Amino acid sequence: xAVVSQHPSWVICKSGTxxxxxxxxxDFQATTMFWYRQFPKQSLMLxxxxxxxxxxxxEQGVEKDKFLINHASLTLSTLTVTSAHPxxxxxxxxxxxxxxxxxxETQYFGPGTRLLVL
Amino acid sequence: xxxxTQLGSHVSVSEGALVLLRCNYSSSVPPYLFWxxxxxxxxxxxxxxxxxxxxxxxxxxxxxxxxxxxxxxxHLTKPSAHMSDAAEYFCAVSVTGGGNKLTFGTGTxxxxxx
Numbered sequence: 001x002a003v004v005s006q007h008p009s010w011v012i013c014k015s016g017t018x019x020x021x022x023x024x025x026x027d028f029q030a031t032t033m034f035w036y037r038q039f040p041k042q043s044l045m046l047x048x049x050x051x052x053x054x055x056x057x058x059e060q061g062v063e064k065d066k067f068l069i070n071h072a073s074l075t076l077s078t079l080t081v082t083s084a085h086p087x088x089x090x091x092x093x094x095x096x097x098x099x100x101x102x103x104x105e106t107q108y109f110g111p112g113t114r115l116l117v118l
Numbered sequence: 119x120x121x122x123t124q125l126g127s128h129v130s131v132s133e134g135a136l137v138l139l140r141c142n143y144s145s146s147v148p149p150y151l152f153w154x155x156x157x158x159x160x161x162x163x164x165x166x167x168x169x170x171x172x173x174x175x176x177x178x179x180x181x182x183x184x185x186x187x188x189x190x191x192x193h194l195t196k197p198s199a200h201m202s203d204a205a206e207y208f209c210a211v212s213v214t215g216g217g218n219k220l221t222f223g224t225g226t227x228x229x230x231x232x
Binding site for chain 1: 224225
């Protein structure tokens, strides 16, 4: 149980286009989802926290207009990288925390999405 | 603010040998500490966590870690490595629990050789 999926697993796009990444909790409801970014040889860095039905909370230094997060349902959050540029190329990982009916002391991670912007 | 340092981005051990992956943390308040493992093309999986109860924490797959406040360390060990342990391991810290913001180390790639 407690599986989180991400789609796509990898994507290549042209500079200036927008890319949407989906994060789904497959067998539980997630009131909170987190989006992380990982550069090669570096840590996972938290970008934002999204709560179902409300606006995401962004970490300092993360442009909210650049990285649009939508958490419209208890099983789906999306991250849209708008007007992508090569410096946005990275590995994006989401995690999901179960709601009150589940273990709120744990977050379950997706397999990640590798984005390459040309 | 909190931070995590993992010493050694790559560790190589022989099958059957002791596994030791190092993690040191910095936190202004009592921390929650975690070890995650990531296999290729899979999400991070929680190995074990320290939440201020016992300082020696046992996790899945025979791994354990000891919280040492005096050394600000939370090293991960396993007495005998298996080939299936080859993966990337991340240490993480939180000040509000595992369901909240995690600060990760840079990861250690464990290689197990015959």
